[in-house]
Amino acid sequence: xxxxxxxxxxxxxxxxxxxxxxxxxxxxxxxxxxxxxxxxxxxxxxxxxxxxxxxxxxxxxxxxxxxxxxxxxxxxxxxxxxxxxxxxxxxxxxxxxxxxxxxxxxxxxxxxxxxxxxxxxxxxxxxxxxxxxxxxxxxx
Numbered sequence: 001x002x003x004x005x006x007x008x009x010x011x012x013x014x015x016x017x018x019x020x021x022x023x024x025x026x027x028x029x030x031x032x033x034x035x036x037x038x039x040x041x042x043x044x045x046x047x048x049x050x051x052x053x054x055x056x057x058x059x060x061x062x063x064x065x066x067x068x069x070x071x072x073x074x075x076x077x078x079x080x081x082x083x084x085x086x087x088x089x090x091x092x093x094x095x096x097x098x099x100x101x102x103x104x105x106x107x108x109x110x111x112x113x114x115x116x117x118x119x120x121x122x123x124x125x126x127x128x129x130x131x132x133x134x135x136x137x138x139x140x
Contacts, residue, residue, distance in 0.1 A: 008085045012051040013038040014063060014093040015130055021111040022131060023099060024123065025058065028107065034117075035124045037106070038088075047089040058106050059099035065091040070133060074126050090130045 013036045016023040024034040037058045041050040048065045055063030070090045076083045099109050114135040117123050123131075 008087060010041045010047070010087050010089065011039055012041060012047050012054065013088055013090045013127060013130065014051050014055050014065070015069070015090055015127075015134055016055075016063070016093050016095055016099075017114070017134060018111065020135075021113050022117055022134070023059075023095075024110050024112050024117065025101060025106045026108045027101070027105050029105070030124070032122060033124050034110070034112070034120070034122055036090075036127050036130075039105075041089075048091065051089075051091045051093060055093060055095060058102050059095070059109065060102065061095045061097040061099050063093045063095050065093050067092045070130050072126070072129060086126075088126065090127075092134070 015036055023036070025037050026032065026034050037055055038051055039054045041047055047068065051065045052063050055061065068089055068091050072088050074086045074088065101107055101109050112120070114131060117131050118128060118135065
């Protein structure tokens with residue numbers, strides 16, 4: 001995807017919860033930080049289709065987006081050494097099978113307890129609000 005200086009980028013995030021743990025991923029472009037699977041929405045693609053596509057591409061499992069539960073913005077978000085403006089559409093997702101990182105974009109994945117993820121400094125701040133919201137829902 002070509003990026004222009006003043007362009008707003010729309011991306012999805014797959015929040016996959018199992019037994020009060022969230023699936024977090026990492027890879028070279030994240031510089032040791034943990035995040036959720038996801039990526040850019042392509043022209044003509046819905047955010048739901050995007051998040052399901054990214055789960056399959058990045059984790060080699062079928063994913064089903066069940067609910068878009070939050071959105072957020074990150075302005076002046078430094079990724080790959082330059083500032084970018086993102087609008088994130090966050091989806092609750094379910095997966096079939098065990099995730100296996102694609103080895104290109106993602107090289108690691110881990111199931112982390114929700115509360116631990118909130119306190120972990122290696123978890124990207126941009127996903128912590130979504131984790132906090134889901135942690136509250138899981139307690140109910």
